[in-house]
Amino acid sequence: MNEFPIERAKQLKPKPDPKTLVFGHNFTDYMFLMNYDAGQGWHDGRIVPYGPLQLDPSTMVFHYAQEVFEGMKAYRRPDGGVQLFRPMDNVRRLNDSCERLCIPALPEDVALDAIKALVKVEEDWVPSEPGTSLYIRPFIIATDASLGVHASHSYLFCVICCPVGAYYKEGINPVRIYVENEDVRAVRGGTGYTKCGGNYAASIRAGERAEGQGYAQVLWLDGVERKYIEEVGSMNVMFKVDGKVITPKLTGSVLPGITRRSCLELMRHWGMDVEERLITAQELFDAAKAGKLEEAWGTGTAAVVSPVGEMGWNDEHAVINGGAIGALTQKLYDTLTGIQWGTLEDPYGWTVRV
Template identity: 65%
Template sequence: MVDIKITRASVLKEKPASSTLVFGKSMTDHMFIADYDEGQGWHDPRIVPYGPLQIDPAAKVLHYAEEIFEGLKAYRTADGTIQLFRPLDNIARMNKSAERLCLPQIPEELALAGITELVKLERDWVPHEEGTSLYIRPFMIGTDPALGVHSSHHVQYIVIVCPVGAYYPEGLAPVKIYVESEDVRAVKGGTGMAKTGGNYAASLRAGDRAEKQGYSQVLWLDGVHRKYIEEVGAMNVMFKVNGKILTPDLNGSVLDGITRRSCIQLLKDWGYEVEERRISYEELFQAAEDGTLEEAWGTGTAAVVSPIGELAMEGKKVTISGNQIGELTQKLYDNLTGIQWGRLADPHNWIMKL
């Protein structure tokens, strides 16, 4: 049992109406913090009023990007129960990211307590409306107050939460994707398998270029051959080709997505053959041209699944599933969200009730 000191905010914020929720904008009244010092380990777990962090201007996180994070959600079911979806998987992945970024391993019990106790305290912030949830952002930062490239001896683990609206308020509309051939997101041996801010900063330029051309996201290619599919935007990606499911393998530069894992399990439950392997963009465009590319979608915590209706690269465009959400994409979305919001059975014990 983790003994957490709680200091309550003296003034509580006005909670926003669900209809006005914008992702990542409305933070709650409190946050969780725990400190790590080399030789002492993790200590002083506490929930305090939400507010600015006080760190030294020379802190490692500001100069050398020694930072990792996770993303998960709390859902309110029809009977008012609040539940989490696969939180232990997020914690295990955070520790893998920590190992890659030379940050300390955090005990599962402490990391989970920071999430669950904060959500319990902020339970009134978990919205009731269909499709809404409480987004949870655990993160870890190196705070050594000294310049010089080496791992931090002083670290903080922090959890913040915010209510979010339905990702698709008007339904799941397919998005247009541009295959990025200049910039790369990550390379094998780098930090692509870790959930760290630098990966996302490296994606911004290509994302801006794609948006100016009318595309929602970029489809990333590998950094060596510049031909094999890796991720789409900030999500994993899957394709239904001639009845079979294809998805890039976890080769060291692709994030091991929790939603990706969940989709693969459901697809196998339903009898689909799932191939995790290298997939070239030429293979995809050829499948689109010969009619065997039946559906495509991204997978991630925020959107669950995001249908892809068009792929474009260097002036060449192909339409997928008639630019409509595919039957299997819709089924995945309905089943995953059904489990998350407690409308469907949870055969794999993915849900943790609070």
């Protein structure tokens, strides 16, 4: 295992009340940093007190958005230990994003050891209240102080952490989502399958429009024909229609979610009929009218599984399962969170102890 030096903080922060955690607001005492320079590679991994980064105004990430990130969690087990969920999948997806953004790949073992080392140092920050966890945000930014559209020659890998509760204020209660007709999130050949900030910046306008109409998230259509469902804002999306589960296939403009993959693997293990394919918005609303749209839910690291109780599209509205969480959605949520928090056995080898 790779080891990293630790610069100890002069004063530790008071920890927030675990019963009132707000997602992404309270950050821990330390962060992990590692530099990349052309000709030297990744070097000088270290754990230092959490604090501001000093960057030149011309730093390339500010101007050309050459950056990538990940999202993952550490969970408090019933025995008091701490574990991660499929962390190597996150590391590999981060490197997939790096390849698309022309960022040098991280050595997988170094990246995973860095995350584990930081979580170990911050172990007291991992909350134990039901539904809480320590959110982990690894990211890489281009750090050349230079203007000009080309790949940077230097980068910074950083990992920060924050204790979190539920991602949505609704918790596990169903959310309302709106099909977006005007803006698009991504197109094939672009960066839709990566986790880079530009994808999320491009989604903000539609998200604000949806929020103004009382919806929690946008349901994106494909960027070419504007008719195929892709994903929900910060989540992949799945539907149970007439007994079969369908989800948009990965076409290059949809994020290959790790929670998505886990749900698909669970349902196939349970012997369910699951299909990854193109799905039109019209098909879903027709199914709803026919009484065949039985359940809908989003999947993602932040929310885990989030039931969808209502969908809006133009002047149409579809209430799903009477606006209540469905049995399959609940089973997926209970199974995944049980494995993540260590209250259920992990027969798949998904969890890694810190």
